[in-house]
Amino acid sequence: MNHSFKAGDKGKIVDLSHVSQLVQRRLLDLGITEGSEVCVKCVMPFGGPIMIESCGQCIGIRRKEAIQMEVVKI
């Protein structure tokens, strides 16, 4: 994802390999992997985490990890 997140941004994950191993594993547990569609719901201030939605469930992840995801707009 690009560096400035906005609530309402939508996209499809194309590459997760730059995200740290542990985070990848947890995202996988939650059913988020390459090919999943995600949507930014909220952005916390001061570089805080962001809340994304995928398949009807909401997940909070840190911004620095979200930045590592490669997402294409749909």
Add this chain to the structure above:
Amino acid sequence: MEIALIGNPNTGKTSLFNNLTGSYEYVGNWSGVTVEKKVGVFKNTQGHLIDLPGVYTLNPLSKDEGVVTSFFLTESVDRLLNILDASQLERNLHLTLQLLEFEKPVLIGLNMVDVAKKRGIQINSAKLSAFLGVPVVPVVARNGKGCDKLVDVISTKSMKPVKKNLVYYGKEVEAAIAAISAVIEGKTEHSQRFLAVQYLEGNEYVKNYLHQIADAMKLSSILSNLESELQNRYDCKSLANFIYLKRKETIEKIAAAVAVKTDTVIPLTEKIDSIVTNKYLGIPIFLLLMYLMFMLTFDWLGTPLSDMLDAFLTGPITNLFESALTAIHASAFIHALIIEGLVAGVGGVLVFVPQIFILFFFISLLEDSGYMARVALVMDRIMESVGLNGKAFIPMIIGFGCNVPGIMAARTIETPKERLLTILLTPLMSCSARLPVYALFVGGFFAGHRALVVLSLYVLGIVVALTLAKVFSSTILKAETSLFVIELPPYRLPQFQSLWRSTWDKGKGFIRKAGTFIFAGSVFIWLLSYAGPNGLNVDMDHSFLAAIGGVIAPILAPIGFGTWQAAASLITGFLAKESIISTMNIIYFVPKDSNLQGLLANYYTPLAAYSFMVFILLYIPCLATTATIYKETGSKKWTAFAIGYALVIAYVLAFLIYQGGKLFGLV
């Protein structure tokens, strides 16, 4: 018959457990409420039901998830009751497929059908059952709908999975599975296919298990051969990922056939979320809620109720005891023991029951609504800056009720260093047993600003915890990795009944403790204050209690309360924080027509009173908490450290407050 409940986190396993066994275990609307195995007995059929922590897969990351995997490997279970969240079917089925590989009888409880329906998802349970080859029963664990049917199926059907190998992992992986099965053949009673697949996925627990029972070299070489083969042929990321994708293919097929989705309106959850996790309002809203909670507990509602109870206990109840004692011609000793020891000691603690229940009610509300995970999200930025992650805030909030479950809740934190840090710092959260001390002192010294003064103490606890987190995480507990991924469950309107039950469940412990621990303690303390080196019925200043307290009192003088009375109550406070109050009630035994609050003004200045409260907040984890720290860390060293740092920081802060306050001319 042993039946294990297993499913993804927050799918309603414990709700169902409570429903089927009539017990009351901890339920809350976030992932990771249950962190230990719990056993219950079925209401009307025979057999045990075992509640387990929620897991996404059998390959664990955190300690609570490890509980499930080791349960599978080391304990015998007859049947598995797999709970699925109907509104998240696809994600939930990953676990189901692994369970089916385990080849034990499985029954599926399709839970949250009400939630799914609201989202426009309809699941055909008959079709799902046909696909998986096991019975599927739709239920709503929250209100018990469908539970009868579930019990019926549990006790009658055999449930042996009829279809084997639902997932075909591709010919290379299947060959490796066959090879591993051959190596472990006859060495284990568990399903070989299950063990083989878990081994290939990189499950540490299974790896340790297999390496113990079979040739580790052979197994490792099968694994590495497979990995390089897949790498060359398919250019896949990892073996675990390859297996995951194969399962996903199967699941997509199943889901397409059994689930019907229709479009619906935007759920209320998202509207609430846009406010409580708002960019700027998130933290202020949290603080405002905390403030409301304190106003209700200490000002608007709690104090009047406590005062009423106090009047009742010191008036009619004491009179009742008095007249009963006179009627039976009790000796002066018995009379004093009952009135000055038990009624004062136990009654002095029971008075605070209304305030404690209000606090617990709020904590239950926080837990059941779904706000808990949001608080973790809102707090993550601050927690990250001190070397923790937002999830560590959940144990801390639970710690406001009681530190023991708070420390247990730290099990869901995945990285060991962050978990240890959370365990060490949770005791700084002001638990409900410390509340009576505050209530007593703010009533006596800060009557105009009760809630604000108490809030300052709670906030101080958090600030000290965060500061120490920073210090520890940059010195003795440097963590290399940090992980923060949190599931945010949809909001659920808490039902009054379940709120009440969980409030009662927490409050019950407080009352029970008053009736047992505090009861016995009061007798003991009273005896110590009644007897002295010179015999019985001595003046209290010459009692054993005064002698013991007197040893420590000089050390406490620089922080404002160098009296033997304060010292003696602090010592008993290690056993349980409520004992501080019962001890004070006994020591400063109050003549009928005055009250303890008024009396305390002779012994403390307002500044000393604040210093005393700060000291109580921080000085030592109580006995039960210390035991839990030891159990969870498994280390005497860290347990001693938890006690030691708390004493030091409490003394230093109380010293700064008292001496600093005096410098500024406060009294």
